[in-house]
Amino acid sequence: MELHQLRYFVAVVEEGGFSRAAARLHVAQPSLSQQIAKLEQELGQPLLDRLPRGVIPTDAGRRFYERARRILAEVADATRCVADCREPLQGRLVVGAIPTIAPGLLPRLLSPFSEQHPGVELEVVEDLTERLLRRLEEGELDLALVSSVEVESAVHVESLGHEPLGVLLPRNHPLARHRQIHWDDLKEEKALVLSELHCLGRQVHDLCKARDVRWQVWFQAAHLGTIIEMVAHGIGVSLAPWSFGALAEARGCRLLPLSAPQPRREINLLLHNLRYRTRAALAFRALARQCAVALGWRNDSSE
Amino acid sequence: MELHQLRYFVAVVEEGGFSRAAARLHVAQPSLSQQIAKLEQELGQPLLDRLPRGVIPTDAGRRFYERARRILAEVADATRCVADCREPLQGRLVVGAIPTIAPGLLPRLLSPFSEQHPGVELEVVEDLTERLLRRLEEGELDLALVSSVEVESAVHVESLGHEPLGVLLPRNHPLARHRQIHWDDLKEEKALVLSELHCLGRQVHDLCKARDVRWQVWFQAAHLGTIIEMVAHGIGVSLAPWSFGALAEARGCRLLPLSAPQPRREINLLLHNLRYRTRAALAFRALARQCAVALGWRNDSSE
DNA sequence: TGCCTGCCATAGGAAAAACCTATGGAATTG
DNA sequence: CAATTCCATAGGTTTTTCCTATGGCAGGCA
Numbered sequence: 001m002e003l004h005q006l007r008y009f010v011a012v013v014e015e016g017g018f019s020r021a022a023a024r025l026h027v028a029q030p031s032l033s034q035q036i037a038k039l040e041q042e043l044g045q046p047l048l049d050r051l052p053r054g055v056i057p058t059d060a061g062r063r064f065y066e067r068a069r070r071i072l073a074e075v076a077d078a079t080r081c082v083a084d085c086r087e088p089l090q091g092r093l094v095v096g097a098i099p100t101i102a103p104g105l106l107p108r109l110l111s112p113f114s115e116q117h118p119g120v121e122l123e124v125v126e127d128l129t130e131r132l133l134r135r136l137e138e139g140e141l142d143l144a145l146v147s148s149v150e151v152e153s154a155v156h157v158e159s160l161g162h163e164p165l166g167v168l169l170p171r172n173h174p175l176a177r178h179r180q181i182h183w184d185d186l187k188e189e190k191a192l193v194l195s196e197l198h199c200l201g202r203q204v205h206d207l208c209k210a211r212d213v214r215w216q217v218w219f220q221a222a223h224l225g226t227i228i229e230m231v232a233h234g235i236g237v238s239l240a241p242w243s244f245g246a247l248a249e250a251r252g253c254r255l256l257p258l259s260a261p262q263p264r265r266e267i268n269l270l271l272h273n274l275r276y277r278t279r280a281a282l283a284f285r286a287l288a289r290q291c292a293v294a295l296g297w298r299n300d301s302s303e
Numbered sequence: 304m305e306l307h308q309l310r311y312f313v314a315v316v317e318e319g320g321f322s323r324a325a326a327r328l329h330v331a332q333p334s335l336s337q338q339i340a341k342l343e344q345e346l347g348q349p350l351l352d353r354l355p356r357g358v359i360p361t362d363a364g365r366r367f368y369e370r371a372r373r374i375l376a377e378v379a380d381a382t383r384c385v386a387d388c389r390e391p392l393q394g395r396l397v398v399g400a401i402p403t404i405a406p407g408l409l410p411r412l413l414s415p416f417s418e419q420h421p422g423v424e425l426e427v428v429e430d431l432t433e434r435l436l437r438r439l440e441e442g443e444l445d446l447a448l449v450s451s452v453e454v455e456s457a458v459h460v461e462s463l464g465h466e467p468l469g470v471l472l473p474r475n476h477p478l479a480r481h482r483q484i485h486w487d488d489l490k491e492e493k494a495l496v497l498s499e500l501h502c503l504g505r506q507v508h509d510l511c512k513a514r515d516v517r518w519q520v521w522f523q524a525a526h527l528g529t530i531i532e533m534v535a536h537g538i539g540v541s542l543a544p545w546s547f548g549a550l551a552e553a554r555g556c557r558l559l560p561l562s563a564p565q566p567r568r569e570i571n572l573l574l575h576n577l578r579y580r581t582r583a584a585l586a587f588r589a590l591a592r593q594c595a596v597a598l599g600w601r602n603d604s605s606e
Numbered sequence: 607t608g609c610c611t612g613c614c615a616t617a618g619g620a621a622a623a624a625c626c627t628a629t630g631g632a633a634t635t636g
Numbered sequence: 637c638a639a640t641t642c643c644a645t646a647g648g649t650t651t652t653t654c655c656t657a658t659g660g661c662a663g664g665c666a
Contacts, residue, residue, distance in 0.1 A: 002307065030657095085363050
């Protein structure tokens with residue numbers, strides 16, 4: 001048995017046929033037929049049911065598929081692990097972050113990281129929580145920054161603390177001169193809220209419900225950036241994470257604290273539990289923790 | 304990267320050199336040089352330090368070695384897993400047992416198992432606990448029967464219950480007519496005890512110490528069989544597991560129960576936690592549990 | 607029904623990979 | 637200092653993999 005046979009088999013199962021798999025692998029279809037036949041011969045039984053319109057795995061094939069995938073993932077992991085012991089630190093680090101975290105937090109992390117580890121090629125993936133999770137599980141991401149999340153055991157969750165949410169107002173809004181906004185002040189405002197695709201959108205929705213703030217919600221934005229622009233133009237108000245403060249000010253908004261109970265959202269860092277954690281990933285985590293402390297999201301920097 | 308390269312690399316590390324590994328693998332030494340060089344090239348750094356007298360792995364090599372072994376083990380496991388879904392049940396089942404369990408218990412398990420699963424090729428390994436453990440971890444054994452044992456997390460321990468120990472006497476011994484032997488009866492006897500290599504030997508030693516039975520130990524046997532023969536010839540007495548009763552009787556001994564607190568030893572079945580458990584292994588486990596219940600070692604047959 | 611299309615298997619030759627024998631250099635040992 | 641041990645390299649051979657071409661089978665469509 002050889003690894004290329006496993007790669008071929010996995011592709012055939014996933015593509016549902018030899019021809020499509022051949023295209024994906026950039027090899028001729030007979031090569032696949034040959035290698036799969038060899039594999040089946042070695043294992044002593046067919047792995048695929050050849051149907052007129054493609055193939056589906058047999059029972060044995062399904063079992064083998066799962067294991068083949070794991071083995072290939074481990075091979076990739078071994079490669080990364082070995083590559084990681086080169087000096088100085090180099091390689092690629094793929095960081096995921098949700099859209100309501102990325103613009104506020106990542107700039108604070110990426111620049112210092114690049115400075116400290118110039119050899120590491122950074123890549124950022126901004127996406128919604130569930131999709132980040134899936135990509136982390138697949139091994140595409142080294143780590144991910146999300147808010148509250150429910151994960152499977154293969155994913156390691158680690159809190160970075162809690163980030164306050166503030167009230168986003170146009171600079172010339174009557175409330176904008178206050179030091180602090182009270183919940184009751186918000187009841188009459190026109191709300192611009194984030195789509196509930198975003199966990200922040202869902203959280204704000206729940207918060208307002210709990211606080212009995214019945215906003216006139218008349219605009220659901222897909223991006224916080226859109227909301228900031230709208231607020232800047234006096235079209236309404238909103239809630240935004242504290243890390244968006246500078247961004248909001250620059251666009252002509254104000255981000256003001258809310259009176260107790262101050263709303264907060266949890267910030268979590270996700271790592272894959274089984275895959276090798278590169279030194280770059282660990283360095284990034286350390287930096288993130290440090291940053292969380294500096295921002296007052298948590299008190300100590302120990303785990 | 305291909306699996307044969309991993310196999311070669313593992314062999315070179317374990318043999319400490321290309322030449323020895325080549326002999327083990329039945330290939331010419333330059334083939335190894337070539338394939339390892341390729342592997343190192345693909346991983347971007349040397350895995351082995353070439354010394355005048357052989358090779359030792361670099362840091363990267365050590366990391367890679369661990370993972371390569373795991374990958375190869377998973378490949379073997381995948382093969383077994385796939386083979387296991389053939390009907391009827393077939394394949395090989397390798398069972399380990401310590402010498403103080405094997406002769407008494409295995410006959411009760413092997414015959415019915417072979418009858419129920421004629422397609423399964425049974426193999427038995429009789430060895431001391433530690434060595435069975437190691438072989439189980441290596442994947443050489445499917446399961447093992449031992450007494451008390453401390454294991455690492457990769458090994459799954461499951462109690463089959465507790466087997467009583469009896470007193471082994473010559474048939475013509477004055478005590479042999481009793482229904483039950485008392486601890487005090489033993490104090491003046493000449494003891495034949497098992498080498499402390501065996502866990503039963505250690506246990507008997509501790510038991511006697513605890514019960515304050517100071518036997519005149521003058522013979523340390525390496526096998527329980529030897530002890531039975533010696534006892535049969537009136538050379539001394541001993542303690543033996545209850546499952547040796549029939550064997551002892553056949554050789555002209557008697558095995559009698561001891562008064563409370565009746566000494567017992569734990570009987571455990573070991574399985575590897577991570578490796579695939581063949582249906583044959585599970586069937587054997589079921590049979591062992593059933594047998595343990597029939598022998599009165601435990602009350603229920605549920606896990 | 608009959609043709610067309612998509613899909614996989616087979617055959618045979620070409621390309622690539624792995625392997626082997628022979629040899630050389632480096633360091634150690636007697 | 638010669639002999640030995642061990643790994644790397646070179647060059648040719650064998651084996652494996654891969655590709656192109658082709659054939660058979662079944663479903664879809666006129």
